[in-house]
Amino acid sequence: MLEIRDYRKTFHPGTPNEVRALRGVSLHIHDGTFAVVIGTNGSGKSTLLNAVAGAFLPDEGSVALAGRDISAWPEHRRARLIGRVFQNPFSGTAPGMTIAENLAMAARRGRFPGMGWALCRSLLDECRDRVRVLGMGLEDRLHTNIGGLSGGQRQALTLLMATWQRPSLLLLDEHTAALDPRSAERIITLTSEIVAASRLTTLMVTHSMHQAANLGDRLLMMHRGEVVRDLEGEAKKRLRPDDLLAHFDQVRRREMLDESAAEMLRQRYI
Amino acid sequence: MSLLLGSLTIGLILALLALGVYIAFRIFDFPDMTADGSITLGGAVAAVLLVDGVSPAIATLAAALAGVMAGLVTGLLHTRCRIHPILSGILTMTALYSVNLRVMGKSNISLLSVNTLASSAERFGATFFGTGKSILLWGWEVAPRDLSILLAASLLVLMIMLLVYLFFRTDLGTAMRATGDNPQMVRAQGTETGLMITLGLALANGLIALSGALLTQYQGFADVQMGIGMLVWGLASVIIGESLVRGGGLGLTVCGALIGSLLFRLLVAIALRFGLNPNDLKLITALCVFAALVLPAWLGSLAARRKGGSHA
Numbered sequence: 124m125l126e127i128r129d130y131r132k133t134f135h136p137g138t139p140n141e142v143r144a145l146r147g148v149s150l151h152i153h154d155g156t157f158a159v160v161i162g163t164n165g166s167g168k169s170t171l172l173n174a175v176a177g178a179f180l181p182d183e184g185s186v187a188l189a190g191r192d193i194s195a196w197p198e199h200r201r202a203r204l205i206g207r208v209f210q211n212p213f214s215g216t217a218p219g220m221t222i223a224e225n226l227a228m229a230a231r232r233g234r235f236p237g238m239g240w241a242l243c244r245s246l247l248d249e250c251r252d253r254v255r256v257l258g259m260g261l262e263d264r265l266h267t268n269i270g271g272l273s274g275g276q277r278q279a280l281t282l283l284m285a286t287w288q289r290p291s292l293l294l295l296d297e298h299t300a301a302l303d304p305r306s307a308e309r310i311i312t313l314t315s316e317i318v319a320a321s322r323l324t325t326l327m328v329t330h331s332m333h334q335a336a337n338l339g340d341r342l343l344m345m346h347r348g349e350v351v352r353d354l355e356g357e358a359k360k361r362l363r364p365d366d367l368l369a370h371f372d373q374v375r376r377r378e379m380l381d382e383s384a385a386e387m388l389r390q391r392y393i
Numbered sequence: 394m395s396l397l398l399g400s401l402t403i404g405l406i407l408a409l410l411a412l413g414v415y416i417a418f419r420i421f422d423f424p425d426m427t428a429d430g431s432i433t434l435g436g437a438v439a440a441v442l443l444v445d446g447v448s449p450a451i452a453t454l455a456a457a458l459a460g461v462m463a464g465l466v467t468g469l470l471h472t473r474c475r476i477h478p479i480l481s482g483i484l485t486m487t488a489l490y491s492v493n494l495r496v497m498g499k500s501n502i503s504l505l506s507v508n509t510l511a512s513s514a515e516r517f518g519a520t521f522f523g524t525g526k527s528i529l530l531w532g533w534e535v536a537p538r539d540l541s542i543l544l545a546a547s548l549l550v551l552m553i554m555l556l557v558y559l560f561f562r563t564d565l566g567t568a569m570r571a572t573g574d575n576p577q578m579v580r581a582q583g584t585e586t587g588l589m590i591t592l593g594l595a596l597a598n599g600l601i602a603l604s605g606a607l608l609t610q611y612q613g614f615a616d617v618q619m620g621i622g623m624l625v626w627g628l629a630s631v632i633i634g635e636s637l638v639r640g641g642g643l644g645l646t647v648c649g650a651l652i653g654s655l656l657f658r659l660l661v662a663i664a665l666r667f668g669l670n671p672n673d674l675k676l677i678t679a680l681c682v683f684a685a686l687v688l689p690a691w692l693g694s695l696a697a698r699r700k701g702g703s704h705a
């Protein structure tokens with residue numbers, strides 16, 4: 124289970140660039156839950172994922188995963204429990220290395236790299252079998268440098284690497300946003316299949332209302348560093364993209380009447 | 394012929410320097426300035442131990458370990474103390490100047506009457522090539538000493554390069570290469586990039602110090618100034634090697650450092666043979682590196698402009 128308690132993070136505190144990115148977020152995500160996170164630009168969606176992944180430490184609050192408090196763990200240590208797929212398809216793989224060498228890194232995730240051969244025949248066979256599942260014909264190109272592949276192919280391999288060893292939590296940070304529609308659709312299908320097959324606890328950020336409505340069994344809507352809506356069960360199942368758009372419109376309208384604007388209107392008209 | 398054999402021997406020995414520079418600069422993208430200090434450190438440690446009667450093999454190994462320590466210091470300064478890579482290297486290099494003087498006790502140590510790897514190779518070679526002043530090799534007269542040392546250096550350097558190549562095929566070596574390629578991916582796979590950088594710099598400077606130890610034994614002396622400009626020398630070798638094996642795999646890249654070092658040393662030897670003032674050597678080296686860095690881009694843009702012009 125992922126448990127976030129009153130997580131607060133402010134970037135550049137005390138400067139003109141101060142950003143209160145997370146304002147006391149608390150979440151409990153049970154094992155096997157596929158939670159989708161949506162929100163406006165700058166709402167704190169990706170910051171929430173980075174907070175869980177350990178890209179920075181909290182100002183206040185805590186993160187616990189699989190019964191362990193990981194709040195003070197550095198990013199690489201958390202990666203033993205967390206699989207990640209980034210928004211940029213080029214962030215999850217090492218371009219100067221072959222497909223097989225990248226996969227070998229994922230195969231020994233969580234263990235200190237030793238002096239054994241990175242690639243052996245049994246691992247290559249396993250790589251071939253697992254890559255074949257992607258249906259991209261990459262199983263015959265294991266010794267090709269990954270830098271020569273398309274964004275969609277690299278993102279599929281990153282997804283495979285993130286889930287090679289069953290993670291306690293899978294973080295997907297708008298992982299189809301930079302792909303062409305066809306590749307994005309393929310990656311989403313793969314994501315659904317992999318998450319369902321291993322019943323992975325998943326936290327996925329997306330900008331797509333269709334993905335938010337159709338994927339997962341829980342929806343978290345963020346705004347200004349807070350979770351403003353949390354739907355699960357039947358409420359999530361009934362959700363349609365139009366409902367989400369309507370809710371965003373509500374938020375936008377409310378935004379135009381924030382405290383300072385409301386005060387200005389009060390002074391003028393009342 | 395003696396000049397050619399000598400140049401090849403120095404080229405081989407400095408291939409280890411080139412390989413160390415390649416690991417730091419190309420694999421980790423870390424502009425490590427430690428090289429100038431660690432090559433001297435290797436020479437200094439080896440010279441002092443050899444004068445004390447320590448076996449050449451152990452003295453050489455100790456020199457390499459001293460280089461490993463220097464690399465660790467630079468790595469820790471950068472990864473633990475968050476000091477900029479260039480400044481970390483400069484700090485270590487500056488400190489090493491005093492360390493090297495302390496190790497040597499004076500600015501220059503002669504090894505002329507001391508048992509070294511070079512003298513061992515010479516003795517061993519005498520059993521095959523005799524003790525005469527010269528032997529005929531493909532019609533050329535060569536000194537048995539030069540030939541013995543060249544063969545011994547070839548064997549040793551090729552063996553070390555093979556070991557380095559094999560190391561980079563291991564889990565640890567793969568993690569190091571990936572760290573230079575995409576640190577974000579490496580962290581996401583649960584490996585600490587700071588540790589990989591530190592270990593990589595230790596390996597790089599170990600090789601550079603080993604190069605210094607071998608160079609000292611070949612030249613027959615250690616000098617506290619011997620490291621000045623060696624970083625640029627290593628870079629020149631790497632750049633020449635890369636231009637020859639561009640786009641090759643790991644094996645070819647490692648060979649590139651060796652070929653680059655040999656070619657660069659030969660070019661220098663030819664230039665000196667045709668009257669280049671040795672005082673101008675560092676300037677010429679720097680100009681060569683500058684040309685190798687800038688010319689390909691200039692020529693590329695010139696070709697693109699011409700192509701664009703012909704289309705217009």
